[in-house]
Amino acid sequence: MTVFPKKYQFCLTFQSFPTFLTFQTFALTLSTKYVQINSLKAKALGGTVMSRKLLLGLDIGSSSIKLCQLAETGTGLKLVKFDQCMLPPKAIVDGALIDYRAVVEKLRETARLNKCEGAQCAISMSGHNVIVKQISIPEMTQKELEESMQWEAEQYIPFDIKDVNVDVQILNPKAGYGQMKVLFVVAKKDTINDYIHAVQEAGLRPVVVDIDTLAVQNAFDLNYGCPPNEVVALINVGASCININVISNGITTFTRDISNGGLLMTEETMKQLNVSWEEAMHYQIAGDDTVSDSGTELFREVRKLEERVSEILVTEIQRSLDFFAATTINADIARIYLSGGASQPSAFIRALERRLKIPVEIINPFKNISVDPSAFNPDLLRTMEPIAAVAVGLARRFKGDTRIGGNDVRINLCPSDTKSSRYSLGNPFKLPISVRIPFTKRVLTLS
Numbered sequence: 001m002t003v004f005p006k007k008y009q010f011c012l013t014f015q016s017f018p019t020f021l022t023f024q025t026f027a028l029t030l031s032t033k034y035v036q037i038n039s040l041k042a043k044a045l046g047g048t049v050m051s052r053k054l055l056l057g058l059d060i061g062s063s064s065i066k067l068c069q070l071a072e073t074g075t076g077l078k079l080v081k082f083d084q085c086m087l088p089p090k091a092i093v094d095g096a097l098i099d100y101r102a103v104v105e106k107l108r109e110t111a112r113l114n115k116c117e118g119a120q121c122a123i124s125m126s127g128h129n130v131i132v133k134q135i136s137i138p139e140m141t142q143k144e145l146e147e148s149m150q151w152e153a154e155q156y157i158p159f160d161i162k163d164v165n166v167d168v169q170i171l172n173p174k175a176g177y178g179q180m181k182v183l184f185v186v187a188k189k190d191t192i193n194d195y196i197h198a199v200q201e202a203g204l205r206p207v208v209v210d211i212d213t214l215a216v217q218n219a220f221d222l223n224y225g226c227p228p229n230e231v232v233a234l235i236n237v238g239a240s241c242i243n244i245n246v247i248s249n250g251i252t253t254f255t256r257d258i259s260n261g262g263l264l265m266t267e268e269t270m271k272q273l274n275v276s277w278e279e280a281m282h283y284q285i286a287g288d289d290t291v292s293d294s295g296t297e298l299f300r301e302v303r304k305l306e307e308r309v310s311e312i313l314v315t316e317i318q319r320s321l322d323f324f325a326a327t328t329i330n331a332d333i334a335r336i337y338l339s340g341g342a343s344q345p346s347a348f349i350r351a352l353e354r355r356l357k358i359p360v361e362i363i364n365p366f367k368n369i370s371v372d373p374s375a376f377n378p379d380l381l382r383t384m385e386p387i388a389a390v391a392v393g394l395a396r397r398f399k400g401d402t403r404i405g406g407n408d409v410r411i412n413l414c415p416s417d418t419k420s421s422r423y424s425l426g427n428p429f430k431l432p433i434s435v436r437i438p439f440t441k442r443v444l445t446l447s
C-alpha cells in the first residue's frame with residue numbers, strides 16, 4: 001500500500017549555460033539565506049546545533065519499508081511525508097538482506113514516489129545483530145568516553161570489536177559514588193554496511209544508523225514524554241522482531257529483541273488454511289472486519305489461530321519481562337505502550353493484559369505532530385499509526401545531532417566516513433532547481 005503526496009514540481013530548463021549559472025548563483029544565495037534563517041530558528045528553539053534540517057526517516061522492516069519526513073516549524077513538528085511500501089516475502093530474513101536487489105528496487109521506488117531521491121536519511125537496525133547494554137562506569141567527559149568506548153565495549157560484547165560499530169551515550173552523568181550510567185550500542189559492521197550500500201544504491205544518503213528500539217523511544221518521547229517517576233515498557237511488535245525497551249524514570253534500563261512477530265501468524269495461516277502469502281496477509285491485516293462478515297468456519301479458524309499465535313508471542317514477552325523483574329529493584333511496570341503492525345490484533349492485546357496484568361495502550365506516533373488533513377487522509381493515517389513509530393523516531397534525527405535534553409537518545413552507528421561531509425556539497429551542476437507548490441491531497445495506491 002502506498003500513500004504519496006500529489007506534488008507539483010516545475011523543473012526549469014535553461015537555453016544557455018550562462019543563464020544556467022546565473023540561476024544557479026541565485027539558487028545558492030537563496031539556500032544560504034535559508035541556512036541562516038534555519039540556524040536562527042535553531043537558536044530560538046534553544047538548540048546548540050547550527051543546522052536542524054531533519055533527516056528522512058527510513059524504517060526498512062522485514063515486511064515493508066516505512067518512510068517519514070517531518071519539518072520543524074515555529075510551533076513544533078509538522079508531517080511532510082509518510083509512506084509504506086511492501087517488500088516481497090523473505091526479502092529480509094533475520095535482519096539480513098536476502099533479496100538485496102528487491103530491497104534496493106523497493107527503496108528506489110519509494111524514494112521516487114515520494115520525490116525524495118538523493119535525500120539524507122536515518123535508517124535503523126534490530127534483532128540479533130544489535131547489542132544494547134546499560135552499564136555504570138567511572139565518571140568521565142563525553143570526549144573521554146568516546147575515546148575509550150572501543151575498549152569499554154570490548155568487555156561487554158561477544159563479538160570481535162573489529163567486526164562491530166559502537167556508539168555510546170551518557171544516560172546519567174552522576175549516578176552516585178563517582179559513577180555514571182551509559183548506554184552502549186553495538187551492531188555488526190557487515191549488516192550495517194549491507195543496509196548502507198542498499199540505501200546508497202537506491203539513490204539515498206544514509207548519515208544516521210540508529211536501532212529500532214531507540215527510534216521507538218524517540219517517537220514515544222516526542223508524543224508522550226517519558227514519565228519521570230514511573231516504569232513503562234515500550235514494545236514494538238513487527239513482522240519478525242519484537243523490540244522491548246523498559247524505561248525507568250525516563251532512562252532505558254532494559255532492552256531485548258525477540259526474533260518472532262507477525263510473520264508467525266502469516267505462516268500459520270498459510271499452513272493451516274492452505275492459502276497464499278497474500279491471502280494470509282489479507283486476513284491478518286483486514287482482520288475482524290473482512291472475515292467477520294462471512295461469519296463462517298474460516299472466520300472461526302482465523303480467530304483461533306490469532307489467539308494461539310498471540311499466546312506464543314505473549315509468552316516470549318512475559319519471559320523477558322520476568323527476567324527484568326528478577327534482576328531489577330523497583331521493577332513494577334505501570335503501563336505497556338505498544339507499536340508495530342503485529343501489536344494490533346485484539347487477541348494479542350487481550351492476552352498481554354490478562355497475562356501481565358498491566359494496562360496496555362497502542363501509541364500514536366503522530367499525536368504531537370501537526371498533520372494537515374487536506375494533505376493526508378486522516379482515516380488512512382490512523383491505520384498507519386502503529387507501524388509508523390520507528391519511522392517517526394528516525395525522522396526526528398538530524399545530521400550531526402547529539403542529545404538535546406529530555407529523554408531522547410541519539411545513537412549513530414554509521415561509519416564515520418559516511419557520517420562526514422562527504423555528501424554535503426555534492427555536485428553543484430547536478431542541483432535540481434525546482435519550485436514546489438504545497439501538495440493539497442494524498443492518494444492511496446496499491447503497490
Ligand SMILES: Nc1ncnc2c1ncn2[C@@H]1O[C@H](COP(=O)(O)OP(=O)(O)OP(=O)(O)O)[C@@H](O)[C@H]1O
Nearest residue numbers: 061062063064238239240241262263285340341342
Ligand atoms: N492491522 C493489522 N492487524 C494484524 N497484523 C497486522 C496488521 N497490520 C500489519 N500487521 C502485521 O504486522 C507485521 C508488520 O508490522 P511492521 O510493519 O511493524 O513490521 P516490520 O517493520 O516490517 O518488521 P520487523 O521490524 O519485524 O522487521 C506483519 O506481520 C503484518 O502481517
Ligand SMILES: [Mg+2]
Nearest residue numbers: 061062238390
Ligand atoms: Mg519494524
